[in-house]
Amino acid sequence: MLRLPVNDATRVRAKSIATVEYNLDIDYVGDGVRDHRLDVLVPRGAPxxxxxxxYFHGGGWTSGDKSSLTKYCASQAEEGMIVVNANYRMATRxxxxxxxxxxNDVLDWVARNISEFGGDPSRIVLGGDSAGGHIAALLTASAFEPELAAHYNISPRVDRSNLLGLVQHCSIADFSVMFERxxxxxxxxxxxxxxxxxxxxxxxxxxxxxxxxxWxxxxxxxxxxxxxxxxxxxxANLNFIAALRKRSVLVDTLxxxxxxxxxxxxxxxxxRHPESQEVYRRLGDFVRRVAPRPVVLA
Known part of the structure; x- marks a missing residue:
């Protein structure tokens, strides 16, 4: 694991939640590039x-960094989950x-390594805000649609049976709206x-x-x-909700x-917004519902 730059360490101290353990700037590809780093946030004392x-950050596909989502991700970890907060390469380059x-490489890393942090690789939920939510949704779709995966020349690294949910915060899952005047x-x-x-x-x-x-x-x-x-x-969100319900996919909305x-x-x-706190509560409920602890038969 790489040592954090001073500005990153300061950022985490300023935004940290004491009940969460922070494992920061893990290189999930192995090339030393910041766009290929992720954080793993673990609730302390998880039994x-x-x-x-x-989680994938937003930024219009052209900007943003996982660091701005540290407190959001820590808030979700407090709800009883392991949170992976990932960077990725962006446009226009x-x-x-x-x-x-x-x-896809993030998911490969998760499948191979997350159990070391107390995570269950058979219970994965993807999520993101804005452009990051779009990437999460497209990755989810590619796990179920071989034609889509082939289009992006990826071989899904997580079995689709282990992808148990998708979270969309202000994301765009329907590009047809971009053609509207x-x-x-x-x-x-x-x-x-x-x-x-x-x-x-x-x-x-x-x-x-x-x-x-x-898809x-x-x-x-x-x-x-x-x-x-x-x-x-x-x-675009309303269109996505309608399309999911038309196909009898379970949709929870706020x-x-x-x-x-x-x-x-x-x-x-x-x-700090009460509306955000309601999102966190509902998100925690959603993850617990779609990715429950497996029942161990005696």
């Missing part, structure tokens, strides 16, 4: 093997295929995720492989979606009306 919550490859993001955000900025590609066809909503196998795991009318991706001023895009990261 048993716990479910694993793997890299494309969505690189992000998918990195996410007046949408907050231009199609340039779609182009930067594609090889050669999408030159020579039909964008609507390419968007199909970027939209988790297009909902009947075996898709339960999903917990948190959004609000103040969220940029509110309509949706705030526009009058809740603390619910702008990715508000879940700010723990």
């Amino acid at each position: 048993e093997s716990l479910p694993v919550y793997v 890299f494309q969505l295929s690189h992000m998918m490859s990195d996410g 007046g949408f907050v993001l231009s199609l340039n955000f779609l182009r930067i995720l594609l090889p050669a900025r999408g030159r020579g590609l039909h964008l609507r066809s390419a968007a199909r492989f970027m939209s988790p909503i297009e 909902l196998d009947s075996g898709f795991p339960p999903v917990f979606i948190t959004t609000s009318e103040r969220d940029y991706f509110y309509r 949706i705030y009306a526009r009058n809740r001023v603390n619910t702008r895009h990715t508000w879940q990261q700010e723990s």
Whole structure:
């Protein structure tokens, strides 16, 4: 494990929750690149093997870092789970295929190593906010849809039977909304995720492989979606919820009306808001429900 830079150590002390053990900046690829680091947060004194919550930060696919999610992830660890908080390569230097490859490598690391931290590799829930939630949803879909996995040239490293849930915080699982007039993001955000900025590609066809909503196998795991009318991706979230329910996939939702001023895009990261605390409580309930402790027969 690598030693933390001073600024990272200061950041953790400032945001730490004392009941959680922090294992920081683990190199999950082995190349020394910060984009290939992850943290493992473990509730102190955990008496048993716990479910694993793997989280990807947001930032419009172009920015962000796991460090900003330290307190959020620690709050989830307090709910009784092992939390893996991961970085990944980002645009504009890299494309969505690189992000998918990195996410797949994170899951490979989890499958091989998480038991050393008290995590159960057969009880995994993926999650993320905004762009990170999109990556988590696309990774989940690729585990159930071989065509999607082949498109990104990945071989899923975790058996789909071990992916028990998906969490979406203000994420975009339906790229069709990007083609709507007046949408907050231009199609340039779609182009930067594609090889050669999408030159020579039909964008609507390419968007199909970027939209988790297009790849909902009947075996898709339960999903917990948190959004609000103040969220940029509110309509995309409603579309995703409707598509999941149409396929009889269990969906748990927490949706705030526009009058809740603390619910702008990715508000879940700010723990001081009561709306965020409600997310944490509901998320803990969701993980315990979809990834319960196995029953040991006498």
